[in-house]
Amino acid sequence: xxxxxxxxxxxSQLYFTVEDHARQAFKDGIxxxxxxxxxxxxxxxxxxxxxxxxxxxxxxxxxxxxxSANEIWERSLQNLVGEHSFHFVNGSFSKRYFEIGQLLNxxxxxxxxxxxxxxxxxxxxxxxxxxxxxxxNETSSGVTTSADxxxxxxxxxxxxxxxVDAVSSLPYPDFDYSRIDTAFFxxxxxxxxxxxxxxxxxxxxxxxxxxxxxxxxISIGSYHSIPSLHSHALKNQTxxxxxxxxxxxxxxxxxxxxxxxxxxIRRETEYKAAILYNTLxxxxxxxxxxxxxxxxxxxxxxxxxxxxxxxxxxxxxxxxMQPGDGYGSAKKTQLRFANFPTHSKExxxxxxxxxxxxxx
Amino acid sequence: xxxxxxxxxxxSQLYFTVEDHARQAFKDGIxxxxxxxxxxxxxxxxxxxxxxxxxxxxxxxxxxxxxSANEIWERSLQNLVGEHSFHFVNGSFSKRYFEIGQLLNxxxxxxxxxxxxxxxxxxxxxxxxxxxxxxxNETSSGVTTSADxxxxxxxxxxxxxxxVDAVSSLPYPDFDYSRIDTAFFxxxxxxxxxxxxxxxxxxxxxxxxxxxxxxxxISIGSYHSIPSLHSHALKNQTxxxxxxxxxxxxxxxxxxxxxxxxxxIRRETEYKAAILYNTLxxxxxxxxxxxxxxxxxxxxxxxxxxxxxxxxxxxxxxxxMQPGDGYGSAKKTQLRFANFPTHSKExxxxxxxxxxxxxx
Numbered sequence: 001x002x003x004x005x006x007x008x009x010x011x012s013q014l015y016f017t018v019e020d021h022a023r024q025a026f027k028d029g030i031x032x033x034x035x036x037x038x039x040x041x042x043x044x045x046x047x048x049x050x051x052x053x054x055x056x057x058x059x060x061x062x063x064x065x066x067x068s069a070n071e072i073w074e075r076s077l078q079n080l081v082g083e084h085s086f087h088f089v090n091g092s093f094s095k096r097y098f099e100i101g102q103l104l105n106x107x108x109x110x111x112x113x114x115x116x117x118x119x120x121x122x123x124x125x126x127x128x129x130x131x132x133x134x135x136x137n138e139t140s141s142g143v144t145t146s147a148d149x150x151x152x153x154x155x156x157x158x159x160x161x162x163x164v165d166a167v168s169s170l171p172y173p174d175f176d177y178s179r180i181d182t183a184f185f186x187x188x189x190x191x192x193x194x195x196x197x198x199x200x201x202x203x204x205x206x207x208x209x210x211x212x213x214x215x216x217x218i219s220i221g222s223y224h225s226i227p228s229l230h231s232h233a234l235k236n237q238t239x240x241x242x243x244x245x246x247x248x249x250x251x252x253x254x255x256x257x258x259x260x261x262x263x264x265i266r267r268e269t270e271y272k273a274a275i276l277y278n279t280l281x282x283x284x285x286x287x288x289x290x291x292x293x294x295x296x297x298x299x300x301x302x303x304x305x306x307x308x309x310x311x312x313x314x315x316x317x318x319x320x321m322q323p324g325d326g327y328g329s330a331k332k333t334q335l336r337f338a339n340f341p342t343h344s345k346e347x348x349x350x351x352x353x354x355x356x357x358x359x360x
Numbered sequence: 361x362x363x364x365x366x367x368x369x370x371x372s373q374l375y376f377t378v379e380d381h382a383r384q385a386f387k388d389g390i391x392x393x394x395x396x397x398x399x400x401x402x403x404x405x406x407x408x409x410x411x412x413x414x415x416x417x418x419x420x421x422x423x424x425x426x427x428s429a430n431e432i433w434e435r436s437l438q439n440l441v442g443e444h445s446f447h448f449v450n451g452s453f454s455k456r457y458f459e460i461g462q463l464l465n466x467x468x469x470x471x472x473x474x475x476x477x478x479x480x481x482x483x484x485x486x487x488x489x490x491x492x493x494x495x496x497n498e499t500s501s502g503v504t505t506s507a508d509x510x511x512x513x514x515x516x517x518x519x520x521x522x523x524v525d526a527v528s529s530l531p532y533p534d535f536d537y538s539r540i541d542t543a544f545f546x547x548x549x550x551x552x553x554x555x556x557x558x559x560x561x562x563x564x565x566x567x568x569x570x571x572x573x574x575x576x577x578i579s580i581g582s583y584h585s586i587p588s589l590h591s592h593a594l595k596n597q598t599x600x601x602x603x604x605x606x607x608x609x610x611x612x613x614x615x616x617x618x619x620x621x622x623x624x625i626r627r628e629t630e631y632k633a634a635i636l637y638n639t640l641x642x643x644x645x646x647x648x649x650x651x652x653x654x655x656x657x658x659x660x661x662x663x664x665x666x667x668x669x670x671x672x673x674x675x676x677x678x679x680x681m682q683p684g685d686g687y688g689s690a691k692k693t694q695l696r697f698a699n700f701p702t703h704s705k706e707x708x709x710x711x712x713x714x715x716x717x718x719x720x
Contacts (some may be wrong), residue, residue: 006392008394009397010601011391011392011393011394011601011604012392013392014386014391014392018386018391018525019386022382022386023383026378026379026382029366031371031374031378031553031554031555032366032371032373032374033371033704034368034370034371035371035555048445055432066427067426067427067428067431067556067600067603068427068600068601068602069600070583070599070600071427071583071584071600073582073583074581074582074583074584077585091595099582100582100583103581103582103585104579104581104582105577105579107425135380186601193391194391194393194603194605195395195601195602195603195604195605196427196556196557196601196602196603196604196605196606197556217465219463219464219465221434221463221464222433222434222460222463222464223430223431223433223434223460224431224434225463239430240428240429240430240431241370241371241428241429241430241548241555241556242555243426243427243554243555243556243557243603243606244371244554244556244605245554245555245556246445246556290468351419
């Protein structure tokens with residue numbers, strides 16, 4: 001029913017261990033355990049301790065679970081912004097984060113560049129800005145905002161919280177979390193897991209900010225406000241009955257990643273990205289949509305295929321590979337290739353070999 | 361690792377078909393399909409069409425998916441109440457629904473009765489009330505608010521929306537949805553599924569109310585506002601990447617329920633409840649916590665066990681059965697028994713046979 005290799009950027013193909021972990025979960029009765037039991041607390045702790053180690057999170061940073069990263073867009077603005085957030089918009093998803101601020105009746109401001117472009121310098125912005133929203137990897141356009149650039153935000157805007165959407169890039173980026181106040185991702189991308197779980201990293205400054213808004217009488221939501229998430233996280237619990245199976249599978253895959261080693265995962269990600277960009281650069285019919293090398297995402301690579309798009313899809317599908325469609329209006333002219341830990345070197349080598357053979 | 365029979369009221373034991381359905385899902389690549397694909401739309405339609413048939417929903421009512429029923433407490437008040445909701449509180453969960461109104465800076469009002477008690481008449485309330493919140497089954501106390509009582513709310517309060525928390529009772533109650541504007545449940549209770557999915561039933565009046573609040577400049581949230589959920593539901597999609605596996609499993613179990621027949625499920629539920637209440641009534645050491653027959657829940661049955669509580673737990677665990685703890689401060693003196701479609705007649709017969717043999 002489905003192709004062997006799935007390059008769509010999310011939900012992407014499952015990490016190869018997930019099916020076995022799920023079988024074990026059912027065997028051990030995981031989907032039926034109480035979210036108030038020791039057994040659940042142990043699973044939750046295994047997931048967060050593992051993530052802490054994998055991402056090298058300092059002890060100032062905490063980990064909460066939500067239903068999706070989409071939810072974290074909303075919760076982060078609801079909990080961390082009284083009125084003024086500032087958004088770096090370079091595609092459909094960073095724009096959506098900005099629009100959610102509007103829907104929450106905040107007063108978000110944005111700086112926006114064209115699709116395929118990124119950011120090279122920080123503008124001067126108002127002192128009232130409470131939160132700076134940066135998207136490490138724009139899933140719609142395949143543009144990255146480099147970790148170095150993100151790290152320098154803290155010096156430029158010392159009074160604002162720095163929020164990083166890393167939905168389709170973690171665990172690849174090697175962030176210095178002492179310069180990031182909050183970051184988030186969803187598990188169906190870089191972690192190769194079934195969708196239905198968002199992971200929210202939040203530091204002490206964020207907790208203080210949420211408390212401050214609450215003390216001013218501003219609503220920060222209910223069960224998924226930062227204070228509610230935090231008080232439960234301290235007990236390795238969640239306010240609501242969560243996606244227990246999802247948290248269990250995350251714990252197991254994070255453990256698999258730790259065994260493989262984050263450095264090896266990062267090296268392989270860079271190798272796979274390099275061979276695909278090289279192939280696109282040398283190709284007579286295809287090219288990389290993002291031209292500037294420093295903006296080229298390592299984890300979602302967008303190919304400009306123009307009139308050949310449908311033929312490339314057919315050509316790859318015949319070989320058992322499913323590319324991701326271009327996003328929105330680029331559906332007919334671009335293809336997106338996820339480059340996640342689940343995609344092996346061999347799968348990427350097969351992909352570039354096939355693309356090299358594509359002659360229209 | 362886990363007892364054969366799990367009577368905790370949620371997450372409760374899985375419906376016996378779930379493990380096989382999950383295995384098939386992984387085999388067919390369901391956790392990796394795009395939530396914007398035809399394949400997902402077909403799964404989503406299968407789930408909602410099946411629920412529509414199972415619950416006999418009229419065409420005025422729509423079905424949305426959220427992360428949890430906890431989320432629906434929040435979303436329903438955010439989307440359907442400008443200021444004034446009125447809550448019938450008879451336990452910890454109906455009280456939580458009321459408190460969420462406070463956290464959202466609304467002005468909720470409640471009428472409250474003691475634990476173990478229910479409602480027999482409707483009070484006169486202010487004309488400004490926009491929503492009446494009723495809890496069909498109080499999971500904390502085992503008190504039911506009968507379908508008949510719920511149905512009469514519409515006549516008493518013709519100008520308010522009638523909202524029914526049916527978290528731990530559906531699909532058992534035979535509601536007349538023409539008298540209910542919104543209802544909701546979570547899948548890990550009556551449907552015997554892994555947790556991580558809430559199901560929200562919403563009629564046209566609710567959609568109009570959310571639009572009206574929005575036009576007044578009141579924030580009704582973002583991706584999970586009713587207009588956003590609705591426009592996606594019309595395409596059998598969701599605003600965010602949802603718990604695709606959860607929706608798939610729901611579709612399959614609803615199909616299993618349809619084959620078994622909702623009338624048979626309801627009859628069996630009543631039979632199982634009757635034998636357990638009979639056993640508790642006749643028992644020298646145990647009794648039903650809820651004394652009034654009309655308030656006795658059919659789906660979560662609370663036993664007053666007093667000083668024998670720990671011994672009853674031990675006694676049942678030795679026989680492969682796990683009772684649910686009493687809720688909150690009743691943990692040391694009560695036990696709760698879920699009576700969901702996943703609990704077979706034979707399992708309930710074993711339970712009552714065992715309780716009858718319990719002599720302290």
